[in-house]
Amino acid sequence: MSMEPQVGVLPSQALEGMIASGAIRARTPILPEQVQPSSLDLRLGAEAYRVRASFLAAGSATVTSKLEQYRLHTLDLTRPAVLEKGCVYIVPLQEELALPADISGKANPKSSTGRLDIFTRLITDEGRQFEIVPAGYTGRLFAEVVPRTFSVVVRQGERLSQLRLFQGDHQPSDQVLHEIDSAEALVYLPDETRGEANIANGLRLSVDLAGIDDSPIIGYRAKKHAPLIDLSRIGYYPTEDFWDPIRRNESRTLVLDPEDFYILASRERVRIPPQYAAEMVPYDPTIGEFRIHYAGFFDPGFGYGSGDILGTRAVLEVRSHEVPFILEDGQIVASLVFERLLERPRALYGEGIGSNYQRQGLKLSKHFRAPANG
Numbered sequence: 001m002s003m004e005p006q007v008g009v010l011p012s013q014a015l016e017g018m019i020a021s022g023a024i025r026a027r028t029p030i031l032p033e034q035v036q037p038s039s040l041d042l043r044l045g046a047e048a049y050r051v052r053a054s055f056l057a058a059g060s061a062t063v064t065s066k067l068e069q070y071r072l073h074t075l076d077l078t079r080p081a082v083l084e085k086g087c088v089y090i091v092p093l094q095e096e097l098a099l100p101a102d103i104s105g106k107a108n109p110k111s112s113t114g115r116l117d118i119f120t121r122l123i124t125d126e127g128r129q130f131e132i133v134p135a136g137y138t139g140r141l142f143a144e145v146v147p148r149t150f151s152v153v154v155r156q157g158e159r160l161s162q163l164r165l166f167q168g169d170h171q172p173s174d175q176v177l178h179e180i181d182s183a184e185a186l187v188y189l190p191d192e193t194r195g196e197a198n199i200a201n202g203l204r205l206s207v208d209l210a211g212i213d214d215s216p217i218i219g220y221r222a223k224k225h226a227p228l229i230d231l232s233r234i235g236y237y238p239t240e241d242f243w244d245p246i247r248r249n250e251s252r253t254l255v256l257d258p259e260d261f262y263i264l265a266s267r268e269r270v271r272i273p274p275q276y277a278a279e280m281v282p283y284d285p286t287i288g289e290f291r292i293h294y295a296g297f298f299d300p301g302f303g304y305g306s307g308d309i310l311g312t313r314a315v316l317e318v319r320s321h322e323v324p325f326i327l328e329d330g331q332i333v334a335s336l337v338f339e340r341l342l343e344r345p346r347a348l349y350g351e352g353i354g355s356n357y358q359r360q361g362l363k364l365s366k367h368f369r370a371p372a373n374g
Contacts, residue, residue: 007168011345026094037299037345038277041159045092048075062125063142077156085147093141105133113160114294115365117149117261120160149222153230172337188269188311202335208267209329211248212361219246222261252329256320265362269311271303278336301348
């Protein structure tokens, strides 16, 4: 019998073990639905602090001590509160950590957070980097939250970000990707035929500007002056109040206007096999003045199911900086890096755990009703 690797991402059952041991703890009980196949959802605490600017609590500083310097005012999240777009908030999270010496972590916004353009990053005490939890960290966790496009209504317990934990020194490998693709097929094309995986510093993804299933709508651009979005309202808001649909043109191109926020989709339908987790990363800052705005975690089983799903498209949150930029259909825009799990999680993405985006095409966040044009 082969030995399971001692280096890799902690699956759901290992996260549950960490909760049981007190390595992950909270002031209110951690809910079963917070535990995802390869990550833990983090909950907002009872207060949010509006601050003058973003910061890190580097050196020997604590986030709490920095808040004393930079706080402008305090919001009570035990009742619904508005986070205004363009403002910076620090929110103490309910979860705290007491990690073993060989366990480290990395955080990302949840899918719906990114699709609403809510810039969210994890901060730790004495932290030198956003989103990174050093091995053996003991202490509180904080979220920096900056709504970029829409002002939002939040409350205590809302889950904007997620934490993935790693045992040992994890190193993504293109060799591993080639092995997975050979055994499992990582990529399917829009017509559900197997595609050739473009692997170079991760699995490269390209943008679809031709339209999914012959739809004339290839993307959405966020409206500048939209109403409030209450994050507790699912399937509630009419799309047309918040988004302008973008129609396919003959040249299969899209001009990105500086600082506008776009939702697009990948051409490839990707699969994450059960023993792996993935993360989307910006492809290369030298390829243009745009970037895929939010890194994102992809859980084991995404686009795979029980082996019966021929891939799912990745949704791309895109913003151009400084200058207008022309995207072309099929242009490489991002990559997925894969990490092996210590063991297969008990439940995969989409298997009765309330996964919202398993069979997505071009899909906005779960807060919106399906657009009238489909």
